[in-house]
Amino acid sequence: MADQVRDVAIIGGGPAGLSAGLYLCRSKVDTVLFEQELTGGQAVYSPLIENYPGFPDGIPGAELIEKIKTQAERFGLETTTFARVEGIEDGGKVRTLLLENGQVTARAVIIASGRSPRKMGIPGEDEYTGRGISYCATCDAPLFREKVVMVIGGGDAAVEEALHLTRFASKVILVHRRDELRASAYLKERAHAEPKLEFVWNSVLAEVKGDKTVQAAVVVNKETDEQTEISVSGVFIYVGNVPNSSFVADLVELDDAGYIKTDETMATGVPGIFVAGDVRANQFKQVIISAAEGALAASSAQRYLERIGARKAYGGAAVW
Ligand SMILES: Cc1cc2nc3c(=O)[nH]c(=O)nc-3n(C[C@H](O)[C@H](O)[C@H](O)COP(=O)(O)OP(=O)(O)OC[C@H]3O[C@@H](n4cnc5c(N)ncnc54)[C@H](O)[C@@H]3O)c2cc1C
Known part of the structure; x- marks a missing residue:
């Protein structure tokens, strides 16, 4: 696992990470997702999500997540559960994810690690x-x-x-x-x-x-x-939440509350590192926002791969 350079590594299997995976895999980008628990994120704790478009009677959070996961896996998303990312080393051309039991190297990284109850x-x-x-x-x-x-x-x-x-x-x-x-x-x-x-x-x-x-x-x-x-x-x-950003606090820029700052393309100040969802310094924390930002981060990661020559525009396997 350590020798192979992956195109994109996603950290977090909530709506943001799974949506990013869906978009990347559908574009045939080699992608792997790491989740510290089971996939799902906070949405599985919602008994009924009534504000996600497409479900007029609402849908239990766990069911919505299962559908997004199945959809992403249909396009080949590879998911590793119970794999906590403890840090990222930026090697310029590639980035190394430090896991409890080893390392994974990727050209681009999407941080979608969400937040946890305070x-x-x-x-x-x-x-x-x-x-x-x-x-x-x-x-x-x-x-x-x-x-x-x-x-x-x-x-x-x-x-x-x-x-x-x-x-x-x-x-x-x-x-x-x-x-x-x-x-x-x-x-x-x-x-x-x-x-x-x-x-x-x-x-x-x-x-x-x-x-x-x-x-x-x-x-x-x-x-x-x-x-x-x-x-x-x-x-x-239920007295608020804390962003799950401590493992990258010395790598990317955080706001005062610990949320990760990006530009409007979800890019951080570190080339090749993108952020999506609740862990990002955005103003509204909802499934629809996380899913949308996951898609946007996926698009930006793909453009980044093309820009550095790791991938031909409009698809094709990595060339280095
Ligand atoms: C009780 C409750 C009810 C809600 N109801 C609604 C609702 O009705 N409608 C709505 O739109 N939204 C609702 N939300 C909010 C919604 O669930 C979140 O906005 C959404 O889940 C955020 O998605 P995310 O992918 O950004 O982050 P998360 O859902 O937080 O997922 C992040 C994932 O990353 C994993 N992770 C974190 N750190 C690491 C690491 N270092 N390595 C590997 N994995 C890591 C976590 O385990 C988690 O699975 C509700 C939330 C709660 C708690």
């Missing part, structure tokens, strides 16, 4: 993660049938997941640090109409307590400093 860093968080604390209601909601659970956050992800939880839990308490939800109007409307959903405003989660599993959450009102201990069996945390 941790709160409060007492009890590490101890009870997987034992009552979760960052994914879509994955864990069925474990809380007829139980009282808490959701932290007020954006789209928090509200979408709180609504999903109402299908299983007896009560869902949504704790938000402001006095109104930040979520989109449609989700807000549904949340306020849901009888199983209760709101605790102007408050933050301070601690999670329990024995073997979560038993209670301590919530602090920001205006009065009053602390309240609420009995819950589960706590679902």
